[in-house]
Amino acid sequence: MKKRNWLMPACAVLFLSACTEDEQAEEQPTSEESPAAEASESETAEEAVEDEEVIDQAEEEAAVEVSYRLNPQNSKLEPIDEADEQVVLMTIDDAPSTCALEMANVLKEYDVPAIFFVNGHFLSTQEEQEILAEIHEMGFAIGNHTNTHVNLKQSSEAVQEQEIVLLNETVEAIIGEAPRFFRAPFGVNTEYSNALVEELGMVRMNWTYGYDFMQGYMEKEALADIMVNAPELNNGGNLLMHDREWTKEALPDIIDGLRDKGFDFVDPDEIKGVHP
Numbered sequence: 001m002k003k004r005n006w007l008m009p010a011c012a013v014l015f016l017s018a019c020t021e022d023e024q025a026e027e028q029p030t031s032e033e034s035p036a037a038e039a040s041e042s043e044t045a046e047e048a049v050e051d052e053e054v055i056d057q058a059e060e061e062a063a064v065e066v067s068y069r070l071n072p073q074n075s076k077l078e079p080i081d082e083a084d085e086q087v088v089l090m091t092i093d094d095a096p097s098t099c100a101l102e103m104a105n106v107l108k109e110y111d112v113p114a115i116f117f118v119n120g121h122f123l124s125t126q127e128e129q130e131i132l133a134e135i136h137e138m139g140f141a142i143g144n145h146t147n148t149h150v151n152l153k154q155s156s157e158a159v160q161e162q163e164i165v166l167l168n169e170t171v172e173a174i175i176g177e178a179p180r181f182f183r184a185p186f187g188v189n190t191e192y193s194n195a196l197v198e199e200l201g202m203v204r205m206n207w208t209y210g211y212d213f214m215q216g217y218m219e220k221e222a223l224a225d226i227m228v229n230a231p232e233l234n235n236g237g238n239l240l241m242h243d244r245e246w247t248k249e250a251l252p253d254i255i256d257g258l259r260d261k262g263f264d265f266v267d268p269d270e271i272k273g274v275h276p
Contacts, residue, residue, distance in 0.1 A: 104138055
């Protein structure tokens with residue numbers, strides 16, 4: 001009897017000790033499970049961030065409302081539904097030759113959107129390509145003004161195609177997307193170029209008025225005055241300017257003068273046909 005009484009407490013101690021070890025083993029994760037769990041949590045967090053970025057991008061695209069259509073006959077911007085009628089579109093041709101980046105900085109400072117129509121012969125150097133990339137990163141739309149500024153009506157269809165397609169490819173290689181707008185040099189389009197531009201999904205436009213390439217307006221004061229007080233200025237105006245020193249100098253006065261007259265500036269993203 002005495003021997004049995006001594007064995008019973010010992011067995012109880014061993015039993016309790018075994019139970020405690022089993023419980024600790026269940027509570028303590030193995031070294032193999034812990035990294036896997038952490039990796040799974042990390043992957044989940046990364047997926048959540050990616051999902052948020054996709055949602056943010058979708059919301060940003062949805063926030064761009066199509067508010068204007070371009071009249072192909074006169075290149076004026078016509079309001080859709082309740083969009084403001086008293087607006088103009090700012091465009092800069094022959095970029096980036098001399099002052100494009102400085103002009104972009106002025107427009108950015110004054111919170112004015114614009115389209116920069118570029119030529120391929122101004123994109124031959126690394127510096128010129130970096131300027132174009134910077135203008136695009138600032139939020140400005142980039143347009144196709146042909147590769148070498150040829151007169152399309154005096155060019156074969158093969159040359160017309162090369163002038164337009166080659167520049168699209170060049171621009172896309174620099175900024176990651178092809179131009180969304182097309183303006184023919186001298187405003188001269190052809191049936192072939194019109195069809196090609198439509199096939200490439202670009203919005204074709206000329207302009208309603210511009211003066212900075214005319215004698216008498218190649219200086220700041222005269223240019224600023226005519227751009228604000230031109231008889232052609234009206235609602236939906238498509239304003240033609242160029243990458244020139246005197247135009248850059250006149251820009252602040254042109255912007256202030258148009259705003260004083262009650263005009264606002266069309267965001268190219270709001271033009272119908274820009275987004276697929």
